[in-house]
Amino acid sequence: MENTRFTEEEEAEGRRCFQYLVEKGLDNAAIIKRFDTIAEKYDKMQDIIGNNLPKWMGESLAALYTRNRQTVKILDVAAGTGLASHEMRKHGFLHIDGLEPSVGMLEQARKKNLYERYICDILADNSLDISDATYTIVTVVGLSSEIFSTLPIKAFEELVRVTKSGGHILMNHFDYIFERDVLRANLSSLENCGLWKLEDKQIMPEIKKGITGHLHIYKVL
Numbered sequence: 001m002e003n004t005r006f007t008e009e010e011e012a013e014g015r016r017c018f019q020y021l022v023e024k025g026l027d028n029a030a031i032i033k034r035f036d037t038i039a040e041k042y043d044k045m046q047d048i049i050g051n052n053l054p055k056w057m058g059e060s061l062a063a064l065y066t067r068n069r070q071t072v073k074i075l076d077v078a079a080g081t082g083l084a085s086h087e088m089r090k091h092g093f094l095h096i097d098g099l100e101p102s103v104g105m106l107e108q109a110r111k112k113n114l115y116e117r118y119i120c121d122i123l124a125d126n127s128l129d130i131s132d133a134t135y136t137i138v139t140v141v142g143l144s145s146e147i148f149s150t151l152p153i154k155a156f157e158e159l160v161r162v163t164k165s166g167g168h169i170l171m172n173h174f175d176y177i178f179e180r181d182v183l184r185a186n187l188s189s190l191e192n193c194g195l196w197k198l199e200d201k202q203i204m205p206e207i208k209k210g211i212t213g214h215l216h217i218y219k220v221l
Contacts, residue, residue: 014048039104050095053142058087072136079142082114125154140171149180170217
């Protein structure tokens with residue numbers, strides 16, 4: 001059935017906004033600035049392009065944590081406007097903090113009251129202002145492709161540091177991102193060092209129109 005929810009002009013604008021955000025060759029500062037610029041249009045853009053990564057994360061957490069969802073503490077990395085938090089809350093997860101470097105995106109999340117703590121910071125080679133072993137679950141949902149595929153190993157070490165032993169770190173994105181050499185090497189390096197263990201890897205066809213999604217579930221040791 002033809003999608004009549006959006007006009008042709010709206011769909012074209014949504015695709016244009018998406019391409020604006022995923023342009024290659026930008027540094028982190030330029031990427032964050034673009035997210036600030038597009039923040040008020042972001043949710044509509046995601047709806048137009050049919051990105052189901054946030055919904056999939058909510059369902060994945062629900063399958064992994066079948067009890068006591070209202071008590072576990074979650075850090076949503078690359079929180080954006082809170083789309084993933086919205087989906088997690090549908091399944092009864094209540095205690096969620098958001099980490100996001102774009103002030104504009106976090107402001108949109110604040111308007112919807114989707115996080116307990118709003119942390120304006122980037123996942124990179126810096127130390128996060130978060131105590132050790134704070135969270136049972138850390139999620140990374142659709143982090144900017146350019147940032148995600150080149151994250152330094154320090155970034156993943158920080159995710160492990162803020163996660164409780166026995167807790168989980170879940171990351172989902174489009175399939176081709178997980179094939180990038182730097183990302184693949186760093187994910188394996190932490191496993192080789194005994195910091196986490198790849199507990200499950202899942203595939204979701206058509207997570208976005210014409211693109212397969214990948215989900216990695218790591219257990220922190």
